[in-house]
Amino acid sequence: MQRNSASFVVLTTGLLLLLFFPLVVTNSLFFPFVLGRSLFFRLLVEFLFLVWFFLFLKKKVSLSGLSSPIFYALSAFLTVVFFADIVSPDRAASFLSSYERMEGFITYLHLFVLFVVAASALASRQLWQRMLLVSVGVSAFVSFAEVLKLFAGGAVVERLDGPFGNAAYFATYLLFHIFFIALLIWRARQEGLLVKRHRPFALLLLLALEIFVLYKTATRGALLALLIGALVTFFIWLIMRRAGKRKFVLVGAVFLIALSLAVGSAIFLKHADPVESRTLSRFQELVQGRISDSPRFMVWRTAWQGVLARPILGWGQESFPLVFERFYNPKLSLQESWFDRAHNSFLDWAVSAGFLGALAFLLLLLSPFFILWRKKEGEYVFSLAERTIFTGLLSAYFINILFVFDTLAGLIPLFLFLSYLSSQSSPEVLGWGLSRGSQRVLRAAVLFLVAAGVVFHVRAAVAGRLLTLSITPPEITPVLGRSAFFNRALSWTPFDKGRVRQEIAEFAVAVSRNQTVEEKEKRALFELGVREVSKEALRHPRVVKNFIFLGDLFRAYSEKDLAIVFLSHAKELSPSRKNIRKALGDIYMEEKKFAEAAQEYGALYELESRFDVSDPAYTFYIDNAMADYLAALILSGQSEKAEELVKSRFDGELWARPEVINAYAAVGEYGKVIALWKKLVEEAPGNSQNFFSLAAAYAKAGFLSEAISVLQDVAKRHPAVKEDAYFYIEAIMTGKKLPI
Structure with missing residues (x-):
């Protein structure tokens, strides 16, 4: 050369x-x-x-x-x-x-x-x-x-x-x-x-x-x-x-x-x-x-x-x-x-x-x-x-x-x-x-390939820009006609439509509870997300992610039955995915289907229990899964099973978690609620809120003198909340309903 x-x-x-x-x-x-x-x-x-x-x-x-x-x-x-x-x-x-x-x-x-x-x-x-x-x-x-x-x-x-x-x-x-x-x-x-x-x-x-x-x-x-x-x-x-x-x-x-x-x-x-x-x-x-x-x-x-x-x-x-x-x-x-x-x-x-x-x-x-x-x-x-x-x-x-x-x-x-x-x-x-002749054929072929490559990559650049504009948070750019931007990104992109569809679904979920976004815009994004992610799910029926996106979309827009359908299918494709079990359990709890929630939370707890329970890095996740599972068991009338689970893990000791206490309160088992709050008071006497919660449990169970005694105790221990404690004592003595 x-x-x-x-x-x-x-x-x-x-x-x-x-x-x-x-x-x-x-x-x-x-x-x-x-x-x-x-x-x-x-x-x-x-x-x-x-x-x-x-x-x-x-x-x-x-x-x-x-x-x-x-x-x-x-x-x-x-x-x-x-x-x-x-x-x-x-x-x-x-x-x-x-x-x-x-x-x-x-x-x-x-x-x-x-x-x-x-x-x-x-x-x-x-x-x-x-x-x-x-x-x-x-x-x-x-x-x-x-x-x-x-x-x-x-x-x-x-x-x-x-x-x-x-x-x-x-x-x-x-x-x-x-x-x-x-x-x-x-x-x-x-x-x-x-x-x-x-x-x-x-x-x-x-x-x-x-x-x-x-x-x-x-x-x-x-x-x-x-x-x-x-x-x-x-x-x-x-x-x-x-x-x-x-x-x-x-x-x-x-x-x-x-x-x-x-x-x-x-x-x-x-x-x-x-x-x-x-x-x-x-x-x-x-x-x-x-x-x-x-x-x-x-x-x-x-x-x-x-x-x-x-x-x-x-x-x-x-x-x-x-x-x-x-x-x-x-x-x-x-x-x-x-x-x-x-x-x-x-x-x-x-x-x-x-x-x-x-x-x-x-x-x-x-x-x-x-x-x-x-x-x-x-x-x-x-x-x-x-x-x-x-x-x-x-x-x-x-x-x-x-x-x-x-x-x-x-x-x-x-x-x-x-x-x-x-x-x-x-x-x-x-x-x-x-x-x-060979040179002419090669020249035409190379020119065509290079031209096609340029068109392909220019379209990718335009789609990338449109997608960036489409997912701009509503705090920065008003969500007005955003579905049209997503549609343009879909039409311009020469490849990876799946990623564009994923972004549509995630953005629609993100704005679903945003009060600054008009309902018409939310609905347009929701319908676009369902339509496009459904296409992706049909194209790739073994990809779990697509069905999770559909489940999240329907859940965000309060169509819980359809959310359960798609998340259940995702669970069939990937039974070991903890996020699917958690999402299904949460939806069942919201719908007050406690037996079904217990089934999903139980599977989640079993998956989390594969970790080393003694490792603090994993204990947080194991505890959260167990708390959800216990709450669902209690609410579904399986309190004995919940108690056996606690005994097997904690050697018979009480395990006080807000989810468990609230579940016992919801089914009227105030004796257990009182026992759990007493344990929390003993473990964390510096937390005045635990005393108020224990007093409320006593009051709801009809033990008014015990409730007053707890409030008097917290007034002595925590002078900063003395006024509140005596306010609640007066409410108990006059027969008023406690606001705690």
Whole structure:
């Protein structure tokens, strides 16, 4: 390729522009950290491909990168993923993804195109050097901005998340650039490739800055990855420098010191008191907890069950929610209601594309090692600095993705990095010769595809903007004609109508009790939500979420019978979902169907009881479920069963909860009400309200002298409520009804 041609300048300028992708945050669009950045990436790649394609037809573009092991591994990986998506239960989501993720096969197709285009352009090491400097410059800018936010923002920042809105994504981006900076430092010292303003000292300061920012993301996997990657780099450097016996002793000493520090830190954190540092506290949570009961490992077990269910080609991309529902673990409810990733890239690909996909992904990650350490004509293609640092980078990346799923934050640097390695591994080859007829067909096809891509992504941008306007809270924008905005968003969106429908349902529920919204507007939103979510439920009859949304809609608008119908169907699809049991129990209580409520609350209590009762983190949820269950049992005439349950858990002791006390009061069992309030008075004598409640219970049971005695006692103990106490004493003595 002619380096001074206008087309080459456009191509390289576009690649340099792509490096600014972290700065693209579109607050005016739905999912501001995802949608705008993804559209920027895709549209820019489509433009670059168009330029590259016409250069290819003129045989002015290098195809050297398309004959490397990386290219073959990437092609094999995408082929497996393509067929996995073809057999996916939800092909539309597998190919086009969702607004929240903006991945799917379409994104990996764009990444493949980026690889091809960049592999052609990055045959020039000078351009790679320029891109490296620009990318490091962008990372320096965002890192410095985060430090300013940390020290000058005024607000408490627990974890830095950069322009990605997620600390783990930001950490992955930083991980790449820490190794890129290390390469620049090495070159600055050994090869003198950098100009004066990029001397090693300035780069060392930048390296320290980005390591500090990475630490403040409190991302455990990325920090572990950095440590391992740095050790790998150090060991390879010593070995490749043909270190003598003394240096190998040093290697062993460093390794033992690092291992000792790691083990010692784990022991210290396990037995230490809670620490203030957010990063250290996250490591402390890890070592003090039981690994098998951590949310990450529970999700991994769920993912593994999904892999075994469809082991060859998996479920297709974006299908993890189906696996999550089918093999739902109720213990995960304390973390998130819905998981759409396994948070382990290898497991995610095993779920998405089966064992074939996971193996192809592994081969893709191993192929760069083969290129880095292969010799041509007795010489390494890459310098010692590149071989050493890039091996450390790949090792770090490998460790990092064991704990996260990858996004554009890591995928764009990864594919540009792979394209550079690929471009240097083979001799330069110009485009193939094609007949004029073939060129015309290809030209028309490419123009059509690019035009279709532009239309698709413009429609997505418009829909994203309309959806953002549609869900604006009524406190900010009056809810007037909001259903029309939602309808326009539905008509514009070229994919993921399910998300738009979900937002309609959630917004309709949110405004159902808002007194500032006109009933006509509420009704329009309700009808639109029911209509659209019903369409989604018919399209995806196994997706539990749709029936929960319908149940919530009907409940919010007082159509309880229909709410019960849809929530009961959701329960059949996912019997272990606690939120469904809770919602059904609450509706039955509102409808005074206490026996049915007891059945649902009983199932909820059984699900909650799977947790460790002695763990304070879980006791809150277990107690709440038990209180609801006891109240429903009492109200349905099953007081004996309620008492047996209390005795079995609390060894015969009374258990005073407002739900239980109110239930006993509702059925007229004031003897038990009195006993429970007496227990609360004994346990919390500093709470004057407990005394008033006990007095009211005595009065309602006809024990007036006891009620007066309690009120006199509270007047002595709490002088601040003395006047109220004597007011109620007078009311009792004159036969008036107590207002308590």
